[in-house]
Amino acid sequence: MALTLDDVKRVAHLARLAVNDGEARTALGQLSGIFRLIEQMQAVDVAGIEPMSHAQDIVLRLRDDAVTEQDQHVLFQSVAPQVEADLYLVPKVIE
Amino acid sequence: MHNATLKTLSGDLAAKKFSSVEVVKYFINRINRLGKNYNCFITLDEEQSLAQARAADALRAAGRAQQLTGVPIAQKDIFCAKGWLTTCGSKMLSNFISPYDAHVVERLNVAGAVNIGKTNMDEFAMGSSNETSYYGPVKNPWDVTTVPGGSSGGSAAAVAARLAPAATGTDTGGSIRQPAALTGISGLKPTYGVVSRYGMIAFASSLDQGGPMARTAEDLGLMLNVMAGFDERDSTSLKREPEDYTRELARPLAGLKIGLPREFSAEGVAPDVARTVEEAIAQYKKLGCEVVEIALPNMALSVPVYYVLAPAEASSNLARFDGVRYGYRTPEYADLLDMYKKTRAEGFGAEVKRRILIGTYVLSHGYYDAYYIRAQKLRRLIAGDFTEAFKKCDVIMGPTSPTTAFKLGEKAGDPVQMYLSDIFTIAVNLAGLPGMSIPCGFDGKGLPVGLQIIGNYFAEAKMLNVAHQYQLATDWHERMPPGILSEG
Numbered sequence: 001m002a003l004t005l006d007d008v009k010r011v012a013h014l015a016r017l018a019v020n021d022g023e024a025r026t027a028l029g030q031l032s033g034i035f036r037l038i039e040q041m042q043a044v045d046v047a048g049i050e051p052m053s054h055a056q057d058i059v060l061r062l063r064d065d066a067v068t069e070q071d072q073h074v075l076f077q078s079v080a081p082q083v084e085a086d087l088y089l090v091p092k093v094i095e
Numbered sequence: 096m097h098n099a100t101l102k103t104l105s106g107d108l109a110a111k112k113f114s115s116v117e118v119v120k121y122f123i124n125r126i127n128r129l130g131k132n133y134n135c136f137i138t139l140d141e142e143q144s145l146a147q148a149r150a151a152d153a154l155r156a157a158g159r160a161q162q163l164t165g166v167p168i169a170q171k172d173i174f175c176a177k178g179w180l181t182t183c184g185s186k187m188l189s190n191f192i193s194p195y196d197a198h199v200v201e202r203l204n205v206a207g208a209v210n211i212g213k214t215n216m217d218e219f220a221m222g223s224s225n226e227t228s229y230y231g232p233v234k235n236p237w238d239v240t241t242v243p244g245g246s247s248g249g250s251a252a253a254v255a256a257r258l259a260p261a262a263t264g265t266d267t268g269g270s271i272r273q274p275a276a277l278t279g280i281s282g283l284k285p286t287y288g289v290v291s292r293y294g295m296i297a298f299a300s301s302l303d304q305g306g307p308m309a310r311t312a313e314d315l316g317l318m319l320n321v322m323a324g325f326d327e328r329d330s331t332s333l334k335r336e337p338e339d340y341t342r343e344l345a346r347p348l349a350g351l352k353i354g355l356p357r358e359f360s361a362e363g364v365a366p367d368v369a370r371t372v373e374e375a376i377a378q379y380k381k382l383g384c385e386v387v388e389i390a391l392p393n394m395a396l397s398v399p400v401y402y403v404l405a406p407a408e409a410s411s412n413l414a415r416f417d418g419v420r421y422g423y424r425t426p427e428y429a430d431l432l433d434m435y436k437k438t439r440a441e442g443f444g445a446e447v448k449r450r451i452l453i454g455t456y457v458l459s460h461g462y463y464d465a466y467y468i469r470a471q472k473l474r475r476l477i478a479g480d481f482t483e484a485f486k487k488c489d490v491i492m493g494p495t496s497p498t499t500a501f502k503l504g505e506k507a508g509d510p511v512q513m514y515l516s517d518i519f520t521i522a523v524n525l526a527g528l529p530g531m532s533i534p535c536g537f538d539g540k541g542l543p544v545g546l547q548i549i550g551n552y553f554a555e556a557k558m559l560n561v562a563h564q565y566q567l568a569t570d571w572h573e574r575m576p577p578g579i580l581s582e583g
Binding site: 036037052058063 | 190191192194286287288301327330331333393395396398399400402403410414417418419420421422424428429430431432433434435436437439440443448449451452453455456457459465466468469470471472473474475476478509510511514526527528552
């Protein structure tokens with residue numbers, strides 16, 4: 001599969017990364033090289049093999065539905081770019 | 096004192112030869128004089144370090160000192176430390192003073208260890224040379240025109256240059272083992288799930304593991320005793336009986352079966368590396384070990400599989416960096432989307448952006464099965480090879496890295512070249528097995544070579560035994576880089 005400039009721009013948008021034409025072209029070259037490496041996977045027969053997402057055969061632990069955390073919002077919001085009335089401020093969404 | 100191991104420092108502190116304040120001042124002084132040569136620290140905080148040292152001395156006076164109480168440990172800047180700038184080597188977190196401690200940091204604090212500083216690293220742990228850091232590259236103390244390896248390059252260089260007796264590191268595709276090999280120190284990546292990832296800034300959640308870096312196997316064991324253990328805040332943390340990882344160190348190795356995969360001596364391994372590793376195996380035979388040839392037939396797939404899975408997980412983990420709740424925010428923006436896109440384009444470096452793009456692509460509609468799911472199936476094949484191999488041997492050995500330290504800038508231009516240097520370490524993370532690297536010699540240019548030891552799941556104590564017996568019979572781990580001795 002050959003990557004195109006449109007692919008790069010589409011994926012950059014999905015990843016919320018600004019990329020201008022020049023950067024997209026450079027990225028295209030480098031990403032194409034990496035995809036050539038990844039293509040080696042296609043040569044193997046994977047019929048009947050279960051995907052492995054995790055090293056150990058474990059299941060997600062459950063816990064009691066009880067409050068265990070303390071309110072530390074003052075501390076955690078002290079590192080935020082913009083806060084007002086305990087709310088994180090962000091610019092408007094423009095449709 | 097700069098060359099003292101954790102074991103020695105711990106004993107001397109217990110014998111009251113000196114106080115923790117004196118030890119910490121000594122190392123801070125060394126770092127202030129020599130640290131700049133290697134660029135291995137991003138943040139130092141003398142006040143906080145000395146406060147911890149005083150607390151350690153008080154613990155000792157009250158009769159409550161533990162093994163690591165009072166000793167200085169360098170923390171890789173991927174571990175959140177409360178009140179410390181925690182950057183992950185990135186502009187994106189260049190203003191982030193962490194409001195909490197990572198589990199690993201908390202455990203070392205409770206043990207009375209002293210945080211001596213935050214070490215430099217490849218940005219968001221993505222790299223094998225410590226050249227992608229926002230804070231500049233780290234230089235290998237053995238030859239400052241070469242790389243220390245990565246991503247835990249700062250931790251490795253600090254320990255190699257005797258600026259700290261030990262450091263924490265993290266390993267997703269080799270980032271503890273490979274820099275340990277390139278800087279002539281010892282490093283261990285535990286079995287996945289043994290060390291809690293809470294507060295360890297996430298790169299690839301199914302592969303990341305924190306671990307110790309030091310100059311001896313015994314010191315690695317002392318560190319792991321503190322770092323390991325169940326943490327309910329990490330959903331992948333394993334509940335197991337606590338262990339003393341140093342309990343097997345003295346066991347003789349006679350009869351131990353060492354598996355040598357034919358895939359580990361493939362072309363691409365530098366002749367000096369092959370030679371020193373062969374000599375190490377010969378040494379192990381003298382210690383009574385048996386050598387068995389094994390096969391890891393799917394190993395060559397590990398690089399492409401890793402470079403699908405790790406970027407995919409990274410693209411998900413790094414989605415949180417959006418300029419809203421913490422970290423860098425772009426100064427000018429028209430709306431929310433513009434703010435997200437510019438913040439992330441400006442806050443992340445080139446390698447991180449490359450991996451986010453790959454990861455997003457392989458998870459996107461139409462490509463998910465062909466890339467991500469396929470890679471997960473191949474991951475099972477790769478893990479299966481090790482299960483088969485461990486039926487025939489107790490540990491697996493080979494070179495940690497195909498080459499010794501390469502020149503700064505040599506591989507930075509071609510990402511694929513850089514990725515191929517992880518060929519021997521990556522499969523271990525994919526399988527979730529424990530792996531370590533110990534020094535086993537030097538090449539013709541005086542650059543260190545590392546021997547990788549891979550164990551079965553939860554075999555850390557045995558691996559440390561295997562490493563320790565070799566370190567009793569050899570002195571590679573005691574060699575010091577030139578130019579680091581200057582006192583003052």
